[in-house]
Every structure is written in structure tokens, then in C-alpha cells.
Amino acid sequence: MKAASAMGITITTRTIIATPQAKSMAETDLFDLMSWMSPAWPIGAFAHSSGLEWAVEEGHVTNRETTLEWIVAALENGAIHNDLVIFVHAWRAADAGDTAALLDVAELAVAAQTGYERQLESCAQGAAFRRIAISAAGVSRFSCYLESLTDENLTYPVASAVLFACRGIPLRMGLTAWLHGAVSNLVSAAQRLVPLGQTDGQTVLRELRGPILAAVENAHGLPEGDPFAAMGGCTLVADLGCMAHETQYTRLFRT
Structure with a gap:
């Protein structure tokens, strides 16, 4: 702690030094998050477009601007918003060791x-994430929380x-990493479907930074209680598009 006097006013400052242990933990957290959200983590995300394939075929998404609009709508008012609500409540239940609450959240999801x-x-x-995490994540408690859930219910x-x-x-860190991974997969799908060039794809991702951070802030501040109260949506075209994708004659993606 240091004190200095100027014009009769004493100013006190405090120097905070990060310990090597705290720095190491932060770096380890970041490394693990990057591994789990990496395309190399084999959950098959590349095979899914969340209905974007139908949206491109029908002319709803045709360029960089409409790609951005489509993803932001899903993020703020659609399926991704609801996924964030589920993520928050599942994280809280697991963090508290409340298996009953976690199973309720999983059922709602x-x-x-x-x-x-x-x-x-x-x-x-979800099922693919569990399989690889049990083998490669090195977190022993993980499988215990989910052992009663079948692949079709996770x-x-x-x-x-x-x-x-x-x-x-x-x-907050987990939400940011997970959401970045989710929207990055949609950007990647749009690059192949629209198609978008590499530069346009990265521009979309950069322009999503603000909406992503705002969504993380909103999700992080969700109240305790029934997650259903925070869920909702007004992206009817996107939801219908996912259903319509099922009957498309030619498809590149599973969804």
C-alpha cells in the first residue's frame, strides 16, 4: 500500500498482485474451455445447421447481412436463447450438487x-459430448450426475x-465459451450454404460479439426458480424451417 500527498490531500493506492497459482488456474480453465468448444471435440456439430439449410434454399438467408440477422434472431428470441436458459439452470444445479433439480432441467430441455x-x-x-467427456475430460464427477439420462434425453x-x-x-466464462461455439457453428454452416466467403464469415462473427456478450449478461442474471418462466420465442419461421428441413429433397446437413 502506498500513500502520497498532493495539495494537502492524501491519496492511498493498493497494489494487487496475482499469485502464480491463480494465474495457473485461469490458464487451465481457458485451455479446457478451448478444448471442449473446439471443432476437434467430436460431437458432430458440423453436420447440423439448425434449419439454416432450409432458410438458404427458401431465400431467407442470402448474404452476410441476412446471415447475421438470422443468427441474432435465434440468439435473442429463438432456440439459442432457450438453450442459454437451460445451460444456466443446469450449471447451477450441478454446482450445488442438486441432482433432482438437474434432472428436472434436463427433462424440460x-x-x-x-x-x-x-x-x-x-x-x-449432447450424447456425443458426454461420451467423449467421460473418456477425455478428466472430470470424475461428471458422469455421476447424468448416469440416469439416456442419450435421447440428454x-x-x-x-x-x-x-x-x-x-x-x-x-459467465462457461456461457461465453458455449455461446461462441454455438454461433460459430452457424457461421460455418452459412459459409458452406449461402455460400459466404471466409472474410464475410469472420465479419459476421465479429459483429456477433456485442449480441453474444449481451446475451451472456442477461443469462448470467437470470433469477433462481423455474427455468420455464424465462423461456420463450418468437422465431416461428426458423422453427418451421427446422420442420421443413426434414422433407427437403436434397440435404447437406442432418438438421
Whole structure:
């Protein structure tokens, strides 16, 4: 602590030094998050477009601007918003060791899917995330929380939130990493479907930074209680698009 006097006013300053242990923990958290959200983490996300393939075929998404609009709508008012609500409550339940609450959240997560293809997408990735995490994440408590859930009843936000909580990843950090991964996958799908060039794709991702951070802030501040109260949506075209994708004659993506 240092004190200095200027014009008769004493100013006190405090120097805070980060310990090597705290720095090491932060770096380890970041490394693990990057691993779990990396395309190299084999959950098959590349095979899903969340109905974006139909939106491109129907002319709703045709360029960089409409790609951004489509993703922001899902983030603020659609399926991704609901996934964030589920993530927050699953993380809190796992962090508190409340298995009963976690199973309730997991049940709601499946019931909230608006169609077969959305459920297929979320549960396929959730089941794959669990399988690889049990083998490669090095977090022993993780599988215990989810052992009563079948692959068809485990969504991606639940599986990932539980792993993050069991590993001790702070909620805000976990939300940011998970959401970045979710929208990055949509940007990647748009690059292949629209198609967008590499520069346009990265521009979209940069322009999503503000909406992503705002969504994280809102999700982090969700009150305790029934997660259903915070869920909702007004992206009817996107939801119908996921259903319509199921009957498209030619498809590049599973959903």
C-alpha cells in the first residue's frame, strides 16, 4: 500500500498482485474451455445447421447481412436463447450438487424442443459430448450426475453445463465459451450454404460479439426458480424451417 500527498490531500493506492497459482488456474480453465468448444471435440456439430439449410434454399438467408440477422434472431428470441436458459439452470444445479433439480432441467430441455429435428440435433450432440467427456475430460464427477439420462434425453446445453460446473468453470466464462461455439457453428454452416466467403464469415462473427456478450449478461442474471418462466420465442419461421428441413429433397446437413 502506498500513500502520497498532493495539495494537502492524501491519496492511498493498493497494489494487487496475482499469485502464480491463480494465474495457473485461469490458464487451465481457458485451455479446457478451448478444448471442449473446439471443432476437434467430436460431437458432430458440423453436420447440423439448425434449419439454416432450409432458410438458404427458401431465400431467407442470402448474404452476410441476412446471415447475421438470422443468427441474432435465434440468439435473442429463438432456440439459442432457450438453450442459454437451460445451460444456466443446469450449471447451477450441478454446482450445488442438486441432482433432482438437474434432472428436472434436463427433462424440460428435451420437452422444449420445437420439433423432431431440433431434438435430434441437441440430443445427438449432447450424447456425443458426454461420451467423449467421460473418456477425455478428466472430470470424475461428471458422469455421476447424468448416469440416469439416456442419450435421447440428454441435450447439448445440459451436458456441457454439467461438465463446466463439475470442472469449476465460472458460469459467465462457461456461457461465453458455449455461446461462441454455438454461433460459430452457424457461421460455418452459412459459409458452406449461402455460400459466404471466409472474410464475410469472420465479419459476421465479429459483429456477433456485442449480441453474444449481451446475451451472456442477461443469462448470467437470470433469477433462481423455474427455468420455464424465462423461456420463450418468437422465431416461428426458423422453427418451421427446422420442420421443413426434414422433407427437403436434397440435404447437406442432418438438421
